[in-house]
Amino acid sequence: MDRGAPAQIHMEDEPPPSQGVSVKVLEATLLSALKMLDVGKWPIFSLCSQEELKLIRQACVFGSAGNEVLYVTENDEVFALGMNCSGCLGTGDVQSTIEPKRLDVLCGKKIACLSYGSGPHVVLATEEGEVYTWGHNAYSQLGNGTTNHGLVPCQVSTNLVNKKVIEVACGSHHSMVLTSDGEVYTWGYNNSGQVGSGSTANQPIPRRVTSCLQNKVVVNIACGQMCSMAVLENGEVYVWGYNGNGQLGLGSSGNQPTPCRIAALQGIRVQRVACGCAHTLVLTDEGQIYAWGANSYGQLGTGNKSNQSYPTAVTVDKDRVIEVAACHSAHTSAAKTQSGQVYMWGQCRGQSVVLPHLTHFACTDDVFACFATPAVMWRLLSVEPDDHLTVAQSLKKEFDNPETADVKFLVDGKYIHVHKVLLKIRCEHFRSILNNDDEIIEMNEFSYPVYRAFLEYLYTDSIRLPPEDAIGLLDLATLYRENRLKKLCQQTIKQGICEENAIALLSAAVKYEAQDLEEFCFRFCINHLTVVTQTQGFAEMDHDLLKSFISKASRVGAFRN
Known part of the structure; x- marks a missing residue:
């Protein structure tokens, strides 16, 4: 069965609430002496031995049910295991595996960032700025010019030669990367204008997003299921793609085929943007959150379940917020404050939390492990370098x-x-x-x-x-x-x-x-x-x-x- 069929893609108009989800709690603890990433409470990692778990330094759990994982060891070796839908593990076949398989082409590459789509497909960038993709490719989301699924990681070089990619983002079936010189490149599924080319034709290879971004420097990118976002160095936010739930923040519900600035954020300097399934969060330089888009689970944190097509301020206690988190496969939102408190709102194991709720977690990653549906990671989870000596x-x-x-x-x-x-x-x-x-x-x-x-x-x-x-x-x-x-x-x-x-x-x-x-x-x-x-x-x-x-x-x- 093709898991990337268009009928599934249009699910961005929010499905009815699910009746529950099994709890999967991640404890990402930095142990200064061992520098070990504790992933032992994710069910997928129960397939690994304790010796293997002790070596993990980076990990990303993904897939329609959190049944796939890619991880990197302390020796920069890369392994994958799980269901392997559409060859998304990159092991060279479509067979599921409960034994970790090494991805030789990525070993020693030092992965800087990673994102994944709904197919699923995977896009990653190395510290050298190289881009590798694999997995589902029915809509050319791998950027290799074909629609054949990619069974092994392959470098994407077309139009990215001599470019150093520093950030990657995936929608359901489209991909986006940001280069060190502030340029944005997109490719893949484009039925709603999510690649920003001005048309609705799928884009088989990376092309730079120009139009209003032609002479501007982008510092942050994010993707919803079928929309795209870019934050400029001056704090402006540009959006394009699907807008049926008002997730572009433009005050309307019409799709946008090219980048358009969110006028309602005039005078507000945005630092980061995060996209949920059909909602958007931004964090300002003053530690304030604004949200807009779909809200049937209360994922905007406004106290109700009404969609918002304009940016709306979200109150998270009185503390300054330093991180916002969302994932295009979920209807859950999270934030971390300067004092280290973590809040969540939106879908919580099938229930609705309409206002930011204080959790007992130490990081936003735990929110998605425990409450989101599916329980996947919203980013590549890494052990931060710790040179501090006791x-x-x-x-x-x-x-x-x-x-x-x-x-x-x-x-x-x-x-x-x-x-x-x-x-x-x-x-x-x-x-x-x-x-x-x-x-x-x-x-x-x-x-x-x-x-x-x-x-x-x-x-x-x-x-x-x-x-x-x-x-x-x-x-x-x-x-x-x-x-x-x-x-x-x-x-x-x-x-x-x-x-x-x-x-x-x-x-x-x-x-x-x-x-x-x-x-x-x-x-x-x-x-x-x-x-x-x-x-x-x-x-x-x-x-x-x-x-x-x-x-x-x-x-x-x-x-x-």
Whole structure:
């Protein structure tokens, strides 16, 4: 069945409210240490293993029921899985897959932005400004000059050579891109003038939208199902295409085949535009929202369900709004305020919310995951680069840094660079021995690996030593009365015990009065008694310790036949 039939396309005049939708909640949490995108609550991702989920850095769930997904890993590899309607996964066939399939042509490309249509078809731009398309193509929405479905991502170069694309947008069956020099190019289905060419003939390849935009610089674009929007650098908004619900904001319901400025926004500087199925939201430079178009679910946020053909102010508490969100496949609206509060209105799981409603979400993406029908993503969801270091990470980074250190320890002829104030804060021993005029401190009591591990522990709260060296660190921890460090040393020794070093570790435990470790080592020796008694360590065992060992082993029945 062709999912892009014209009978479906004209559904922009809003279908009756659905009776419900399954809840799909997205938690997009930036974990500074792992830099991981948490997509685990989207049902489609339940098909992926936990190991695969941990690698995801960008993702977009799309399709008529949210049953397709494309994602990018930390290594810039691109994978897709799901129903694969019209070949929209780009895997080279139309077979559905529950196993992620790699899209080799996109791997390493660094995806900057992505959008999708209703067919569905997919349009993306790389950080280099290249455009790739694939999927449904009955109306030439892939821009390759044909109407054959695209089973693999192919670069769109016609009329875009030497152009760097910085933003992409898709309507139901048309496509639009914005270049770095402020030009807009469109292609695809054009029954209502949505490509802005002045006619209603479909456009098989990208062509620049001129007319009123000829000498103007565009900074933002968006598509409704069958309409298009562009925001200029001076804050003006130009619109074209289908207008049956007043979604162009021109005060009428007639279609517009070429770009036309919204006169009602005169004197208002718009920064961003977002399009729903048949409604439009804009955000001004003063943090105010205006809305217009279809409103049968209350998606305009005006308190009623009456369509509006003119821009109408939307009140979101008293806070400044910094983001508006909508998706051409849904009747849901969302906004985020400067204080981090997220509001939603419109279709909410089949119900109508006619005024902005405060949610418990932290981002607008969650609104569409939970409330919209279908539960798709309204944008490519990404982990934002986070170069911020926590206090702990900063301290760890500065260990043994000669550029910032103010004292150095000389151990076995090698220097270890540290900071007096940190040593005094972290260790009672150093508070009494460190003086302000100390620049070099010689240390002869412990080996270089042991003392370096101790100083590094003060910066990191962890140790990195083989079990044999951990014995020396255990000695140091005992001398300096560092009880937590003693426990870490004992853990390290337990994890590294083997038949060859078991007696040496047992001797150390006895020497440093580490009773728990002593018992652990003793039990290990008993469990491996035959091999342990044949080791060099057993042959060189201290006489008193040997007597104690044999006596204790006898008591636990180690020598019974």
